[in-house]
Amino acid sequence: MRRRRALPACALLALLLLAFPVAGAWQTADLPVAAITDGNVWLYALNGQGRRLTNARTGETFNDVIWSPDGSLLTFTGEVEGRQGASLFVASEGGGPLVELVGGLHPMLPVSFTPDSAELVYAQTVPGASTSTSDLVQVYRYSPLAGAAPTPIGTFTAVTACNPPPGPALPGAARLGSEVGSRLTPRYTLAATTFGVLYSANCNNPDLWLMNMNTGATRQLFASVDGVFVARDGTRAVVVMGNTLVFVSSEAGPYTQIVPAARPDQVAFGLPGSREVFYSTRESLGPTPLPEGVGEMLSSVYFQMPVSYHVSIRRFSLETGRDELLYEADAYGIGRMALTPDGETLLFSQTPNADIWLDALAHGDVAADDTEAALRLTPIEVYALSLADGSVRKLGENWNNFALNPAADVTFTPASSLMPVEPTFTPVPLLPTETLPPTLTPPPEGFIQPTLSPSGIGIGLEMRISREVGTLNVRRNPGTGSPVVELMFGGERVTVIDGPQDDLEGFRWWKVTLPSGAVGWVAERVNGIQTLVPPE
Known part of the structure; x- marks a missing residue:
């Protein structure tokens, strides 16, 4: 070069x-x-x-x-x-x-x-x-x-x-x-x-x-x-x-x-x-x-x-x-x-x-x-x-x-x-009274409006560990070879803060905050069972 x-x-x-x-x-x-x-x-x-x-x-x-x-x-x-x-x-x-x-x-x-x-x-x-x-x-x-x-x-x-x-x-x-x-x-x-x-x-x-x-x-x-x-x-x-x-x-x-x-x-x-x-x-x-x-x-x-x-x-x-x-x-x-x-x-x-x-x-x-x-x-x-x-x-x-x-x-x-606008392009006046629907009020600084994946998991959501899974490994990085940060049990709650990320093994990972304050990644599905579900 x-x-x-x-x-x-x-x-x-x-x-x-x-x-x-x-x-x-x-x-x-x-x-x-x-x-x-x-x-x-x-x-x-x-x-x-x-x-x-x-x-x-x-x-x-x-x-x-x-x-x-x-x-x-x-x-x-x-x-x-x-x-x-x-x-x-x-x-x-x-x-x-x-x-x-x-x-x-x-x-x-x-x-x-x-x-x-x-x-x-x-x-x-x-x-x-x-x-x-x-x-x-x-x-x-x-x-x-x-x-x-x-x-x-x-x-x-x-x-x-x-x-x-x-x-x-x-x-x-x-x-x-x-x-x-x-x-x-x-x-x-x-x-x-x-x-x-x-x-x-x-x-x-x-x-x-x-x-x-x-x-x-x-x-x-x-x-x-x-x-x-x-x-x-x-x-x-x-x-x-x-x-x-x-x-x-x-x-x-x-x-x-x-x-x-x-x-x-x-x-x-x-x-x-x-x-x-x-x-x-x-x-x-x-x-x-x-x-x-x-x-x-x-x-x-x-x-x-x-x-x-x-x-x-x-x-x-x-x-x-x-x-x-x-x-x-x-x-x-x-x-x-x-x-x-x-x-x-x-x-x-x-x-x-x-x-x-x-x-x-x-x-x-x-x-x-x-x-x-x-x-x-x-x-x-x-x-x-x-x-x-x-x-x-x-x-x-x-x-x-x-x-x-x-x-x-x-x-x-x-x-x-200036060249005129073609007649088909109709200008729209400002709408000073138009606002977002009540459910979409302006968020406070740092608030994240959840974006749901097809699984229903989204950033900013509080989720529950599925009781069907029993226990779930929370890993330092997305991947089954990454060290385990903490072991979670069915029914415990986490907050999704990032993701998803897909690895080469076919797993999809979400980054979560644990009740202990620790942060790590969990797989979306284990043995065909979705790990994160809505709170009870």
């Missing part, structure tokens, strides 16, 4: 490694949105005007635009001619050449800034340590302006034998997958926080781990998650698990887990210190009605038929328990969301349903196997939602993987100069 040494600040901003000119100096207030358009990095104003930052050649692509938390640096990854694997590039606010910082990035792991904007965290595959199903991944921290070499943090094994779909994805699924990840486009988590590096290691059954930034020590936080979202100041994260949101703000917990009014999909944060989050929902409307003859065309190319969806955006407050509906539309999915620094406007990307593409197929304007045309007719659209009056404005389309500069002094242009 060839490692590139960091350059001193003056050299870093003066060295041009690739012929990608920046079109003049740019300022955050003028061009606060970065996005990928037609394979290049663009900077956009909120009136829809844009400036191209890169000049990709044929076969070259750029991805994953990320602003530093202080807004001074913009990074993105790209696969360019003459380089093996993806490279990491940086541009500074004052303009000038783009600089390649490092190459050979792991293709499934994103890049992250530390909360103080001083360092980047990224990952590379350890040469010679990969198998047909996994990679050994080395995580680095790197200060691009300090003149120091990248510093290894730690390693982990990432499962790479993902289960791919049996054929090409429909355009809506491909577009949304490129925004937020999917079976077609697996995306791991790699995010620096004030309490460590959060990462996932399994693309088939996403999990969540925490790596200590100083020692490289790792521990699993959750065995299965549906999404992980980190605040831009790095002080907190929200984990989506089924129909719940779990708020993580420290290494050891406790974690607050709540059940919002609707099943969450994507998450964005309110202003620092606000204890507010925005979350999107996605509900299937069933198979999309197909024009005559289109079904036969699609079945010859795709492995599934189109499904239409209805989406919404809601705001939830941990302090008041209020869960407000802000926006809803018939669309395939909400992608990324970002709150402007003044807290007045929420930007979000949206993938449309397949109606326009299907109509073009029906009229013979495009062929079913023309995947480029399918994507062109299903563009990512970026909107601005006013939190003051509920109005929605379309900013532009084909703004893929957009990122809003967190330090930009954003001021909206008059609505007349």
